[in-house]
Amino acid sequence: MKKTSVVLLPLLALSFAFVTAFNLDNAIVPRDEILSGGPPKDGIPALLHPKFTPADQAGYLEPSDAVVGVVIEGRARAYPLKILVWHEVVNDTLAGRPIVVTF
Numbered sequence: 001m002k003k004t005s006v007v008l009l010p011l012l013a014l015s016f017a018f019v020t021a022f023n024l025d026n027a028i029v030p031r032d033e034i035l036s037g038g039p040p041k042d043g044i045p046a047l048l049h050p051k052f053t054p055a056d057q058a059g060y061l062e063p064s065d066a067v068v069g070v071v072i073e074g075r076a077r078a079y080p081l082k083i084l085v086w087h088e089v090v091n092d093t094l095a096g097r098p099i100v101v102t103f
Helices: 010-020 081-087
Strands: 067-072 073-079 089-094 098-103
Touching: 067 081, 067 098, 073 081, 073 089, 081 089
Parallel strands: none
Antiparallel strands: 067 073, 089 098
């Protein structure tokens, strides 16, 4: 099997540590082997003005689908994981209070 390696410039590794606010002083992985991955900053859009559908009208959901549930002062909302896996953050207001739901 052919081995592939990726080399980071020391400046890039330092930039990664600075930008992500991670302290790499005690890292057990050599600093030059730490790679940035995933989407860039702000690469996953938050839902800023979520729209809600009554459960009995949400044809895209199955009864077994997982949700994150929030109840404040007797008011409830469900945030389906099918949506949260794409957005990860929802900014909302419930019972007059600003909330953030993350996954």
